[in-house]
Amino acid sequence: MKAKFAPGKLLIHLLFIFVTLCMxxxxxxxxxxxxxxxxxxxxxxxxxxxxxxSMKAYEYIFKAPILLLRAYGVTVLITVAGTLLSLLITxxxxxxxxxxxxxxxxxxxxxIFFTMLFNGGLVPSYILITQYLFLQNTLWALILPSLVSPxxxxxxxxxxxxxxxEIIESAKMDGARELxxxxxxxxxxxxxxxxTLGLFIxxxxxxxxxxxxxxxxxxxxIPIQLLLVxxxxxxxxxxxxxxxxxxxxxxxxxxxxxxxxxxxxxLAGGPMVFIFPFFQKYFVKGLTVGSLKG
Amino acid sequence: xxxRSEWVHLxxxxxxxxxLMPGALLxxxxxxxxxxxxxxxxxxxxxxxxxxxxxWIGFDNFRFFFISDNAWLITRNTVGYGLIYMLLTxxxxxxxxxxMNEMGKKWLRIHQTAMFIPYCLSWVVVSYLALALLDSSNGxxxxxxxxxxxxxxxxxxxxxxxxxxxxSAYLWKNIGFSTLVYFAGIMGINQEYYEAAKIDxxxxxxxxxxxxxxxxxxxxxxxxxxxxxxxxxxxxxxxxFIPNNNxxxxxxxxxxxxxxxxxxxxxxxxxxxxxxxxxxxxxGLVLVIAANYVVRKINEExxxx
Numbered sequence: 001m002k003a004k005f006a007p008g009k010l011l012i013h014l015l016f017i018f019v020t021l022c023m024x025x026x027x028x029x030x031x032x033x034x035x036x037x038x039x040x041x042x043x044x045x046x047x048x049x050x051x052x053x054s055m056k057a058y059e060y061i062f063k064a065p066i067l068l069l070r071a072y073g074v075t076v077l078i079t080v081a082g083t084l085l086s087l088l089i090t091x092x093x094x095x096x097x098x099x100x101x102x103x104x105x106x107x108x109x110x111x112i113f114f115t116m117l118f119n120g121g122l123v124p125s126y127i128l129i130t131q132y133l134f135l136q137n138t139l140w141a142l143i144l145p146s147l148v149s150p151x152x153x154x155x156x157x158x159x160x161x162x163x164x165x166e167i168i169e170s171a172k173m174d175g176a177r178e179l180x181x182x183x184x185x186x187x188x189x190x191x192x193x194x195x196t197l198g199l200f201i202x203x204x205x206x207x208x209x210x211x212x213x214x215x216x217x218x219x220x221x222i223p224i225q226l227l228l229v230x231x232x233x234x235x236x237x238x239x240x241x242x243x244x245x246x247x248x249x250x251x252x253x254x255x256x257x258x259x260x261x262x263x264x265x266x267l268a269g270g271p272m273v274f275i276f277p278f279f280q281k282y283f284v285k286g287l288t289v290g291s292l293k294g
Numbered sequence: 295x296x297x298r299s300e301w302v303h304l305x306x307x308x309x310x311x312x313x314l315m316p317g318a319l320l321x322x323x324x325x326x327x328x329x330x331x332x333x334x335x336x337x338x339x340x341x342x343x344x345x346x347x348x349x350w351i352g353f354d355n356f357r358f359f360f361i362s363d364n365a366w367l368i369t370r371n372t373v374g375y376g377l378i379y380m381l382l383t384x385x386x387x388x389x390x391x392x393x394m395n396e397m398g399k400k401w402l403r404i405h406q407t408a409m410f411i412p413y414c415l416s417w418v419v420v421s422y423l424a425l426a427l428l429d430s431s432n433g434x435x436x437x438x439x440x441x442x443x444x445x446x447x448x449x450x451x452x453x454x455x456x457x458x459x460x461x462s463a464y465l466w467k468n469i470g471f472s473t474l475v476y477f478a479g480i481m482g483i484n485q486e487y488y489e490a491a492k493i494d495x496x497x498x499x500x501x502x503x504x505x506x507x508x509x510x511x512x513x514x515x516x517x518x519x520x521x522x523x524x525x526x527x528x529x530x531x532x533x534x535f536i537p538n539n540n541x542x543x544x545x546x547x548x549x550x551x552x553x554x555x556x557x558x559x560x561x562x563x564x565x566x567x568x569x570x571x572x573x574x575x576x577x578g579l580v581l582v583i584a585a586n587y588v589v590r591k592i593n594e595e596x597x598x599x
Contacts, residue, residue, distance in 0.1 A: 099310060104311070120329040120330070126558065128327055148324070179309055209418050
């Protein structure tokens with residue numbers, strides 16, 4: 001389509017420039033805060049252009065990096081392991097129910113998608129995981145329950161349904177068996193879908209705080225998001241109860257709380273924002289939500 | 295004879311079944327087993343007696359919940375927010391996706407990236423961003439209000455502003471994703487339709503309303519039906535972290551999900567929180583089936599099942 005100058009086009013551009021600004025501006029604010037000197041914040045409030053530049057917040061965090069590094073380690077581990085496992089299982093399920101010649105396609109599809117409509121709720125899952133599977137305080141509690149997501153299977157199925165069936169048939173003709181067809185033909189041809197879903201799934205694992213909020217008490221297994229939650233709560237406690245805390249010889253005014261908070265948020269969110277643009281080219285190709293009908 | 299032929303089919307499909315097995319097992323354990331756990335709603339659960347040994351108490355758990363003021367409050371909030379999120383997301387994302395289609399590739403990429411970035415973040419991180427804006431003493435929003443000589447607010451202690459804040463936060467984080475899904479749908483439309491429309495002398499507006507929208511209708515309806523099921527499942531992260539789990543804001547921020555979480559983790563009331571969960575799932579299911587029924591009456595092609 002030819003790009004012609006027209007007032008309508010200009011309006012569209014202005015609209016999207018406005019939207020883009022709305023999306024970006026809060027980040028700029030938070031980045032600025034993280035580089036602002038604490039006393040300047042107390043005097044002037046949060047500012048987009050720091051009146052007193054300072055790296056103290058980051059120095060403070062990296063003074064005792066063990067907590068942060070361990071949390072990063074846990075998060076990276078569950079993200080990598082979880083994403084790989086989840087992708088494999090999503091691809092397998094999506095592939096099998098996309099095969100028109102699979103005899104049990106309708107019941108299998110129903111079995112998977114019914115969970116989108118009805119679930120037991122939080123408490124039975126909680127009791128199952130803590131009382132019967134004994135996954136409390138293990139990394140499995142953060143990985144296993146999130147491996148299968150019907151919505152991603154729907155996207156995978158939508159993508160695979162568009163793949164010409166002749167490819168599979170001709171492979172069969174050549175004597176390839178199902179497992180081999182799946183691993184050597186279907187998976188490599190699904191790269192756009194796998195890249196897109198892989199990115200979404202890895203967001204999910206990186207950003208997951210709910211399972212850790214529920215199941216993790218062990219200090220060594222805290223992922224970065226839960227660390228962030230706790231930091232928010234404990235800094236809240238320290239600043240709002242400064243008289244109480246001061247009794248114990250902790251000088252709360254020395255804590256760069258306001259800027260350190262924002263610095264932590266950047267450290268937790270940064271990696272995902274950074275890797276996302278590299279995957280963007282696969283997005284539109286990979287995201288074909290097919291209809292659910294069997 | 296029949297069972298024997300079934301055996302042949304099983305054997306023929308065995309390798310595909312093998313591929314299905316690990317996922318199916320996970321679904322069974324983590325999605326279906328908890329469904330059986332809903333019987334806890336009818337029991338007085340005690341950890342020492344366990345799942346099987348706890349006493350049956352009929353509908354008491356439900357009764358305690360429904361006679362409290364909370365039942366109405368959190369139901370109203372959950373449904374209210376759910377409806378607003380669903381309608382606004384659908385309308386705005388569709389509009390954005392169709393407008394994006396009119397844009398050059400280079401600009402498209404920039405805007406798409408910017409709109410998608412918030413989706414990459416967790417609600418915890420977003421709550422820190424919200425804090426930067428809403429903090430009562432240092433927050434940027436209050437500074438701007440001050441600048442214009444307006445009244446500043448203690449955002450985290452008030453109830454009135456929260457519907458606006460939560461809806462803004464929801465849209466800010468999710469609109470990029472929904473727009474992308476619809477945009478992918480538009481990209482999937484066969485270009486021939488547009489060429490045919492062009493030959494017939496259709497304007498851009500006519501192409502959008504006569505080609506794009508009808509071609510997207512299946513996708514829109516499928517997503518809407520699923521969203522209707524979600525009206526009763528609130529966004530826990532949004533409603534827990536953005537208002538900072540602050541009791542003062544509960545009248546306008548508390549939803550079923552945050553309530554159940556508190557009932558479980560703070561009060562340890564297993565029976566009642568299960569009962570609320572059952573209430574939530576059951577209503578969600580009814581809503582989806584009803585929505586699907588209505589859609590099927592109108593146009594069978596578009597229904598989900």
